[in-house]
Amino acid sequence: MTAPARARTSAELIEAEGPVLAHNYHPLPVVVARAEGAWVEDVEGRRYLDMLAGYSALNFGHRHPALIEAAHHQLDRLTLTSRAFHNDRLAEFAERLAELTGLDMVLPMNTGAEAVESGIKVARKWAYDVKGVPADRATIVVAADNFHGRTTTIVSFSTDETARAGFGPFTPGFRIVPYNDLAALEAAVDETTAAVLIEPIQGEAGVLIPDDGYLTGVRELTRRKGCLFVADEIQSGLGRTGRTLAVDHEDVVPDVLLLGKALGGGIVPVSAVVARREVLGVLHPGEHGSTFGGNPLAAAVGTAVVELLESGEFQRRAAELGVVLRDGLTELAGNGVVGFRSRGLWAGVDVDPAIGTGREIGERLMREGVLVKDTHGSTIRLAPPLTVTAEELRSALGALEKVLAA
Numbered sequence: 001m002t003a004p005a006r007a008r009t010s011a012e013l014i015e016a017e018g019p020v021l022a023h024n025y026h027p028l029p030v031v032v033a034r035a036e037g038a039w040v041e042d043v044e045g046r047r048y049l050d051m052l053a054g055y056s057a058l059n060f061g062h063r064h065p066a067l068i069e070a071a072h073h074q075l076d077r078l079t080l081t082s083r084a085f086h087n088d089r090l091a092e093f094a095e096r097l098a099e100l101t102g103l104d105m106v107l108p109m110n111t112g113a114e115a116v117e118s119g120i121k122v123a124r125k126w127a128y129d130v131k132g133v134p135a136d137r138a139t140i141v142v143a144a145d146n147f148h149g150r151t152t153t154i155v156s157f158s159t160d161e162t163a164r165a166g167f168g169p170f171t172p173g174f175r176i177v178p179y180n181d182l183a184a185l186e187a188a189v190d191e192t193t194a195a196v197l198i199e200p201i202q203g204e205a206g207v208l209i210p211d212d213g214y215l216t217g218v219r220e221l222t223r224r225k226g227c228l229f230v231a232d233e234i235q236s237g238l239g240r241t242g243r244t245l246a247v248d249h250e251d252v253v254p255d256v257l258l259l260g261k262a263l264g265g266g267i268v269p270v271s272a273v274v275a276r277r278e279v280l281g282v283l284h285p286g287e288h289g290s291t292f293g294g295n296p297l298a299a300a301v302g303t304a305v306v307e308l309l310e311s312g313e314f315q316r317r318a319a320e321l322g323v324v325l326r327d328g329l330t331e332l333a334g335n336g337v338v339g340f341r342s343r344g345l346w347a348g349v350d351v352d353p354a355i356g357t358g359r360e361i362g363e364r365l366m367r368e369g370v371l372v373k374d375t376h377g378s379t380i381r382l383a384p385p386l387t388v389t390a391e392e393l394r395s396a397l398g399a400l401e402k403v404l405a406a
Helices: 010-020 065-075 090-101 112-131 152-156 182-188 214-225 246-250 296-310 313-332 358-367 390-405
Strands: 032-036 039-042 047-050 105-109 139-143 174-177 193-198 228-232 256-259 271-275 337-342 347-351 379-382
Touching: 047 390, 065 296, 090 105, 090 256, 090 271, 090 296, 105 112, 105 296, 112 139, 112 152, 112 193, 112 228, 112 256, 112 271, 174 182, 182 214, 193 214, 214 228, 214 246, 296 313, 313 337, 313 347, 313 390, 358 379, 358 390
Parallel strands: 139 174, 139 193, 193 228, 228 256
Antiparallel strands: 032 039, 039 047, 105 271, 256 271, 337 347, 347 379
C-alpha cells in the first residue's frame, strides 16, 4: 500500500511554484490554507489578520455564511449555460444591481479588467452611434497614476512604466491628464471625446482621495461637454468607503459604473458594467459577449452580495470603523508615518522611507501576524474586510506601531 503523501510546508510550496508559475507576482512569503472572516491560516496553522481583503474582493470577509450558502445552493442546481440560453438567476441579479446603483441596465462580465474593457467599447460605440463622432476618431480621457487593469488596451493609458514597458505597440485613443485637476480635464475634452474614465479614489496609487467637489465637477463638465462619465468603482465600490459607492460621497451618479472584486463575494469572479439605458442600449447581439459572463453561479452569488448591501449594514460598519482606523493612523503620524489618506475602511499609509520600503514593512507586519500589501515606494495599503471588529483593527494598528518603533 502506498503511504499518503506528506503535506508540504510553506517553504516547500513556495519553492515549488518557482519553476512552474509565471513570475508576474511577488507575494509575501505566506501560504494560506484556510480562512474565516477577517482571519487566514497558513499550512502550519499560524493565524494572520487579513488587512488587504483581496484588494476589496473580500469586502464581506472570507467565506461569509450567506454567500457560501448561496454558492452551495446554486452548485447543486446549475452552474453554467453560456449566454446562448437564458438562466433563471440572471434577471434578479441585474434587477437588484441596477436598483442598488440607481442605474438602468447591466452588462455582466467576470473580471475587473473585462468590465473596464467592456466600458471602453460601450463608450466608443455610444460616441459613434449617439454623439456622432466620426468613425475611429473617438477619444477617452483618463487620469495619470490610474490603475484600471493590465490588459493590452488598459496598460496603453497607464503611466506606470512597470505595467507598460515591453508590451507595446499601444492602443491609441486615450488622453492622460493629472488626477484631481478639473482645468486640465476641461482642456482635454473636445468634440471627439466619448468619455472621461476615472477612479473616484485611486487605489493602486496609494488611496488618493480627490478634493471635495472634484467628482461633482467631473459630472458637470461631462454633462456640459456631451460625453460620458465612467466611474471605475472596482476597488472603491460596494461598501468599502462607508457608502455603497465612492461617488455617493458627493451624490454623483455617473453614466457608466464599473464594478467587480467584491461583487463576487470572494467566491467567483463577477464584474459588471452598469449604465443608463441609452448608453448600454447601443449594444446589439454579436457585438460583445462572454461565455461565463452572467453565469448562474455568479448571478446567485452576486445577488447575495447585493442583498447584503441593501441592508446598509456594511456601509455603516465601514463608516464607523473607518473612524477607528483614521484615529489610529492619526496617532501614528509623526511616529514613523509621514502621511496617510483614508476613507471608510480604506487607507494609504506613507511610512518614513528611513524605516523601510512598503515591501519591508509588509514583511515585518507578516511576522507580527498582520497581512498588508505595499504599493509604490514606502506606502502600504490597509483594506480589511468590512466584517473586521474595532478590537481587531486596533490590534493591527498596534502591530504597525510596533513595527515602526522597531
